[in-house]
Amino acid sequence: MRNETRVAFNGFTKQIALLNSISAASEKFTVTPSVQQKLETAIQESSSFLRLINVIGVDEKDGESILLGVGGTVAGRTNTTATARSPRDVSSLNSDTYSCKKTDFDTAIPYALLDSWAKFPDFQTRLSGAIIERQALDRIMIGWNGTSAAATTDRVANPLLQDVNIGWLQKYRTKAPARVMSSGKVAGKVTIGPTGDYKTLDGLVYDAIQLLDPWHRKRPDLVVIVDRNLLHSKFLANIEKAADNENELAAARIIANGTLGGLKIVDAPFFIDGAVMVTTLSNLSIYFQTGARRRMTKDEPERDRIADYQSSNEDYVIEDFGLGALIENIQEAA
Known part of the structure; x- marks a missing residue:
């Protein structure tokens, strides 16, 4: 890297060390809880989709889902001359459990890219932003496509990170198959x-709405998350009315304002092909274990790059299985 890049990068690592009260960022360290929360907030804020769901820190590595899901109705009446009132437990019987698994988010950035950023006064922000944005996108990809948590992952065999962690859809397949x-x-x-x-x-x-618990079926915050390709035939005529160079903009506008089965459409990044999911966005969560993020940022001259090694213990959680349904393997009839 060039000399001015070296100065900028050293400033970046010194700032990391200062924030975490350590001597050097080039040695593996535990991110302090306050800095971890700021990182998590930055990751969530970098993605419009992550801002719509829950990203929650938990103290324990394993446990029950923590958001309050009302598993049924609570209104009623009791003849207290004959029996005492009995409050209903509002914790959902359909809640998920979680087990935060170590996930590595290791990022390499070549010297050539750093050199191109060094002339900008916001060098540290650009470098942090590149690392944060990729972590956000990977989390979304795992949430929709994850089916297993391999001891050693295989990026070639699983390009959508299917083996990094168990995502939301796989949770439905294994824990609530009657809703799939x-x-x-x-x-x-x-x-x-x-x-x-x-x-x-x-x-x-x-029909998918009928797979939800009865008390959830008419909730005002229900949405349908859908594979964009499935919308092709439904909205094709409207999209084709636009000029060719406006087609993508027209598609985005139609999806943003459109409905399916009376529900607002959500076009989620990396959602699986040939599927729809009916739920609320507040029913989807990512849990991370507080105090468990590890980091090391160092120069790797033998590879002409710098490397940022980070790991976090996390899991993908359904707050209430009764508040969602998945339809997959959808195809047009022959």
Whole structure:
């Protein structure tokens, strides 16, 4: 790296050391709880989707989901001359458990890129932002695509980080299979069209709502998270009315303002192909263990790069399984 880059990078590592009350950031250290919370807030704020869900610090590595889910109704009346009133436990019977697993977020940045940033006064912000943004995107990718937590992950075999942790959809498949539909009249697929399981995508979403607990089915904050490709036939005519160079903008506007089965559409990054999920965004959580983030930032001249090694213990949690449903393997009828 160039000399001015060296000065800027040394300032970056000295700031990390100062914030965490350590002698040098080039040695592995535990991020202080206050700095960890600031990092977590920055990661969440870097993604519009993460800002809509819960990102929560927990003290224990394992435990029960912590947000209060009301597992049923509480209103009623008791003839107290005959019996005492009995308050209903509002903690949901459909709540998830969590087990925070160590996840490495190791980032390498080549000297050439650092040299191009060194002339800017916000060098430290740019470098921090690049590291934070990738962690945010990876968390979303794992949340939708994660199916296992391998001891050693394989990025080539699992390009969508399927083996890094168990995500929200896999939690439904294993812990609430009655709320998952993956087959219709034809095994292994749910079809849409004149001869399919459902005539329209709207009809499929209406039916998916029935998989929720009765007291959740008319909640005003229900949304439908949907694979964008499934919207193609429903909104194709409207999108094609726009000029070619406006198609993408038209698609984004239609999705932002559109509904399916009466529910607002959410276009979530990295959501799986051929699927829809009905839930509330507040039903999706990422838990991280406080005091368990480790970090080391150092120069690696043998690779012409700097490296930022970080790890965090975390898990993907469904707060109330009765507040969601997943329909997958959706295809157009032949």
